[in-house]
Amino acid sequence: MRFLKILGLLLLALAISGGGYFAYRLYKPKAALPAGIIGSNGRIEANETDLAVKFAGRLTEVAVQEGDMVQAGAIVAKIDTADLDAALRAAEANVRQTEKAQAEADAQIAQRKSELTLADQELDRALALIAKGNVSQQRVDQARNQRRTAAAALDAARSRQDAAKEAIAAARAEAERLRVQIADGTLKAPVTGRVLYRLAEPGEVLAAGGKVVTLLDLSNVYMTLFLPTQEAGALAMGAEGRIVLDALPGRAIPATVSFVSARAQFTPRQVETQRERDRMMYRIKIRVPETLVQQYIEYVKTGLTGMGYVKLAPQAAWPEWLQSDLTKPQ
Template identity: 50%
Template sequence: MSFAADQNAGIGDRLRSIWNQSGKNALPADIASSNGRIEAEHVLVAAKFAGRVAQVLAEEGQTVEAGSVIARMDASDLQAQLAGAQAQVRRAEKTIAEAEAALTQRDSELVLAHQELDRALTLATRGYGTTQQLDLRRSQLNVAEAAKRAASAGLDEADAAADAARAEVARVSSLVDDAVLTAPRRGRVEYKLVQSGEVVAAGAPIVTLLDLSNVYMTIFLPSRAAGRLALGDDARIILDAAPDYVVPATVSFVATDAQFTPKTVETSDEREKLMFRVKLQIAPNLLRQYEARVKTGVRGVAYVRTLQTASWPAWLQVKLPQ
């Protein structure tokens, strides 16, 4: 009898302890909560063109800076194309020089033809020249003018050929540059999808990066709570893996359409079933400070205020690792 009484008293103490603890951490009426998980923006570093991967330098779990070399494609064919395109540029430039020299020669011939015609006109005026000589000088002038136009057209053609050759050099050089795959932003290598020596198609992903400056938690809230949120409002996140810490966040997105909608919405209870997606962003400077601790997929509970003037309870005050 006394054992049973002691046992019942122990159970009562435990229940009172649980009640006191739940009352201590009771959620205020103006604060809503929802489960979620930590996510980060994924960036695919992919090959621009098909070919063989010469070298993959990044390793899974490695943090890389923006512009760091991730991988290199085999560019031997492109190097050969580039050498050929550069040779075409040199040939076109030589052709331009020859066309300019020919144009200079035709200019000189045209000047001489004008002078010869002027002399012939003077002699004909004084009675010392013949009509045949005058016609010959006019014909020579016409030939010189035609030759100059042809030389000018040849120079234009040579310029166009040089421009085309330079454009081809620029195109191939761009492909050679694209053969070196770099990180578009700072992040952590999540997956290494290709090994050195493998042949990949155009657009094939080589590695997956996690953008450590864009980490967030996505939660779903009923319409009553989501409708009262303000973009930029404070939020709190408590992770299952670190329940002793309270991580600050900011409401950065509230969906305009419900994610879960019943077939018919006729009563207030059914309207409460409308769930809206909410995104809680963690500040980049905070992420940089605790970068080594940032992991995606970690689940937890997020808290948001449905009344902007509401105060956070003591147990939801920001608390971070030292």
């Protein structure tokens, strides 16, 4: 019995010492950062894109599930466009009808031109004959009147031709509008990303602007940091950065400073003392290269926490534990 107690105490001591060693290895502090480099905690983020319908309608299909990866241009959902299809057929018939009206107007213009030419010839003959005294003035007046009538008829035909052209343009524009609206009934992914939320199901009637899915734009993956005034003021756009995730503690992901806020966060109402000025924080974004994101796109997840590091001085050298990245073997 005593032996069992001693054995139990030994096992308990080994467990405590092993757990302590493991905790030390897991939580032991990193080596101090060299001058010109600063770090701050943050989390991985990406832009969210809501894919919504442009016009009211019944949802007939949703082709993706939450968590699916979709490429830019892929079909995500469809809206019932039966009414629009019928309206388009009517609009196309109207286009054909107005084109026929223009053809008739063109033919009338040709006819009226011929009549005007004949009236000009008749008037010239009448003027020539009256100069010789072979016809009366009444005959000349009749020729002049016929010429004016033919010219007026030609002007009217040209007006009908212009009206027909305008009608064709309006009919074609209406048909094109309907084609665009029908095309908008097929919702396509504007970016390559992952489906974050599926917000509607087939059969639902959505109002204009109704959201169907939310996509995470994985072409722009970044970590948001907050740095004090002094460090943020010395940070340059495009400066080198590193990201170390809690889920991948042995890897440093290369990044670049893509955004430095022009406005301080957590600013006191009245900034009077040095201590209060030190409390002013600026939001920073360090972006992961898109090529690297595409290489590991199946593993990219937002919300992962970790540490972000940036170079305040370009000549500063990364310490050894920040020189590795995902392009190198572990």
